[in-house]
Amino acid sequence: MTASLLPSVVDDYRALARTRLPRQLFEFIDGGSFAEETVASNRSDFARLRLRQRVLRPVGEIDLSTTVLGERWALPVGLGPVGLAGLMRRRGELQALRAAQDAGTQFCLSTVALCPLEEVAAASQRPFWFQLYIMKDRGFARELIARAKAAGCKALVLTVDLAVAGLRHRDVQTGMTGGLGWGGRARVAADYARRWDWLWDVGVKGRPHLFGNLVSAVPNARRLSDFYQFTSANWDPCVSWADIEWIRAEWGGPLVIKGILDPEDAVQAVKAGAQALVVSNHGGRQLDGVGSTISCLPGIVQAVGGDAEVLLDGGVRNGIDVLRAVALGARACLVGRPWIWALAARGQDGVAGLLATYKRELQVSLALAGLTRIADVDRNALASVGTP
Numbered sequence: 093m094t095a096s097l098l099p100s101v102v103d104d105y106r107a108l109a110r111t112r113l114p115r116q117l118f119e120f121i122d123g124g125s126f127a128e129e130t131v132a133s134n135r136s137d138f139a140r141l142r143l144r145q146r147v148l149r150p151v152g153e154i155d156l157s158t159t160v161l162g163e164r165w166a167l168p169v170g171l172g173p174v175g176l177a178g179l180m181r182r183r184g185e186l187q188a189l190r191a192a193q194d195a196g197t198q199f200c201l202s203t204v205a206l207c208p209l210e211e212v213a214a215a216s217q218r219p220f221w222f223q224l225y226i227m228k229d230r231g232f233a234r235e236l237i238a239r240a241k242a243a244g245c246k247a248l249v250l251t252v253d254l255a256v257a258g259l260r261h262r263d264v265q266t267g268m269t270g271g272l273g274w275g276g277r278a279r280v281a282a283d284y285a286r287r288w289d290w291l292w293d294v295g296v297k298g299r300p301h302l303f304g305n306l307v308s309a310v311p312n313a314r315r316l317s318d319f320y321q322f323t324s325a326n327w328d329p330c331v332s333w334a335d336i337e338w339i340r341a342e343w344g345g346p347l348v349i350k351g352i353l354d355p356e357d358a359v360q361a362v363k364a365g366a367q368a369l370v371v372s373n374h375g376g377r378q379l380d381g382v383g384s385t386i387s388c389l390p391g392i393v394q395a396v397g398g399d400a401e402v403l404l405d406g407g408v409r410n411g412i413d414v415l416r417a418v419a420l421g422a423r424a425c426l427v428g429r430p431w432i433w434a435l436a437a438r439g440q441d442g443v444a445g446l447l448a449t450y451k452r453e454l455q456v457s458l459a460l461a462g463l464t465r466i467a468d469v470d471r472n473a474l475a476s477v478g479t480p
Contacts, residue, residue: 101409101410101449102409102410102430102433102434102446102449103409104437105430105433105434105436105437105438105442105446106122106429106433108433108436108437108438109121109180109432109433109434109436109437110122112287112289112290112436112437113180113287113290113436114280114283114284114287114290115266115280115283116266116267116268116280116283116284116316117176117179117180117436118436119262119263119265119266119268120176120262120263120266120268121174121180121429121432121433121436122262122429123260123261123262123263123377124258124260124375124376124377124380125258125259125260125261125376125377125378125379125380126258126259126261126380126381127380128376128380129376129380129381130373130376130379130380130381130382130383130384131375131376131377132376133376133383133384133387133407134373134375134376134384134385134386134406134407135407135409136384137384137386137387137407138384138386138407138408138409138412138413138416141386141416141419141420141474142474142475143412143415143416143419143457143461143473143474143475144461144462144472144473144474144475145460145461145462146460146461146462146463147462149462149463150464151458151459151462151463151464152464153464154455154458154459154464154465155464155465155466155467156168156451156454156455156458156466157466157467158423158424158466158467159423160198160368160401160403160423160424161246161247161346161348161367161368161401163198163246164196165196165197165198165424166195166196166197166451167195167196167197167447167450167451167454167466168414168418168422168423168424168425168454168466169197169408169414169424169425169426169427169447169450169451169454170192170197170198170199170200170403170424170425170426170427171188171191171192171197171198171199171200171426171427171431171443172200172370172405172426172427172428172431173200173201173202173203173221173223173249173251173350173428174202174428174429174431174432175202175203175204175205176204176205176206176316177202177205177206177207177432177435178205178206178207178294178298178301178304179206179294179298179301179316180294180432180435180436181293181294181298181435181436181439182293182294182297182298182439183206183207183211183298184206184207184298184435184439185201185202185205185206185207185212186207186211186212186215187435187439187440187443188431188435188440188443189201189212189215189216189220190215190440191440191441191443191444191447192443192447193216193217193218193220194444195444195447195448195451197447198220198221198246199220199221200220200221200222200223200249200426201220201221201222201223201245202223203222203223203224203225203236203305203306204225204303204305204306204319204323205303205304205305206298206301206302206303206304207304208304208305208307209222209236209239209240209242209243209245209304209305210239210243211304212243213243213244213245216244219244219245219246220245220246221245221246221247221248221249221348222240222243222245222247222248222249223248223249223250223251223350224236224237224240224248224249224250224251224339225251225254225323225327226250226327226328226331226335226339227309227326227327227328228326228327228328229309229326230338232308232309233339233342234342235308236305237339237342237343238342239305240343241343241344241345245345246345246346247345247346247347247348247367247368248339248343248345248346248347248348249348249349249350249370250336250339250347250348250349250350251350251351251374252331252349252350252351252352253350253351253353253372253373253374253378253379254327254351254374254378255327255328255329255331256324256327256329257323257324257327257378258374258377258378258379258380260377263320266280267280267317268316268317268320269317269320269321269324270317270320270321271317303319306319306322309322309326310322333360333364336349336361336364336365336366337364337365340364340365346367346368347365347366347367347368348366348367348368348369348370348403349361349364349366349368349369349370350369350370350372350405351370351372351373351374351378352369352370352371352372352392353371353372353373353382353383353385353388353392354388354392355391355392355394355395356395358392358395358396358400359395359396361400362396362399362400366400367400367401368400368401368402368403368423369392369396369400369401369402369403370403370404370405370426371385371388371389371392371402371403371404371405371406371422372385372404372405372406372426373385373388373406374406375405375406375428375429376406384406384407385404385405385406385407386404386406386407386413386416386417386420389402389404389417389420389421389422390420390421393420393421393422394421401423402421402422402423403422403423403424403425403426404417404422404425404426405425405426405427405428408425408426408427408430409430410449410450410453411449411450411451411452411453411454411455411456411457412453412457413425414450414453414454415454415457415458415461415469415473416474418466418469419469419470419471419472419473419474420471420474427450430446431443431446434446454466461473
């Protein structure tokens with residue numbers, strides 16, 4: 093492929109992913125819940141924030157580095173946890189990990205990855221993060237935490253916005269959740285069968301097709317609907333703030349709570365012992381109609397003060413979005429769909445290219461804003477502030 097045809101922006105990777113993936117998998121990545129209003133607002137609300145252009149300021153040397161939980165990131169963009177990445181590319185979690193570490197930033201492994209903690213740890217050059225869902229079986233949760241510790245994970249990211257699974261209508265339509273009749277199942281199978289590149293890369297070379305961290309809990313899962321039904325039945329809807337103390341005691345390391353949208357919850361999370369929070373609405377995949385993450389960010393930053401680091405995910409599609417989020421108080425951003433699209437499109441090279449694009453966009457945006465260090469970015473970088 094010539095350089096002129098290489099994907100350059102997130103939408104390019106999304107388009108390539110759509111052509112390569114079976115429809116069921118693409119819609120699983122791409123879709124949100126209900127009418128997908130929050131998916132849309134995650135994007136549109138970023139565009140309402142205007143930056144200040146400053147001129148005649150020396151900007152020859154640009155420094156994008158930041159620190160998150162005491163760790164240096166080369167740029168304020170990390171790869172957030174995304175489930176089933178290993179179905180998008182052969183051993184996809186490993187490819188994404190390598191791209192993130194080569195770029196000098198962080199990767200977070202999902203509980204519902206195909207590659208287990210131990211396989212990822214063996215491929216890792218330095219500690220990565222692990223994202224945890226709490227299931228009804230506390231013994232299994234304890235086992236996962238112990239495995240994350242043994243793998244040397246840097247931080248535990250506790251996702252708290254999945255008391256029940258959101259209603260994702262695209263997954264129902266494609267049969268991801270099961271329930272299709274014979275004709276529907278035949279159409280799905282035919283769609284998978286015609287994706288020759290995907291079949292060879294993932295179907296043949298990407299084995300084993302197991303839910304890596306959940307093998308002991310779902311050893312007999314053979315279809316995506318088996319996995320979907322298991323997780324829907326086993327996420328614990330009764331998890332409360334009282335459980336955080338138990339998790340902290342089991343883990344003993346840096347704790348990140350992901351899924352915070354309300355300032356009162358943010359304060360409670362800090363009281364519960366979180367060192368960092370992720371302002372997140374699960375990419376619009378849970379409660380539709382809630383605020384975009386960028387609109388919720390300022391209130392949460394104000395509520396926690398300096399008592400915890402604040403990160404953001406949801407709708408971050410370019411370096412300008414990252415700059416806007418940092419200006420409103422985010423230490424860094426995590427991206428989800430963008431890196432999965434890039435992974436599906438071009439594997440490790442795609443994720444590396446995506447991170448390089450974010451880096452270049454940030455360098456240019458920072459310079460045109462008259463700034464040289466991401467660490468110096470604050471609300472003064474915005475022409476308008478407040479609720480987007």
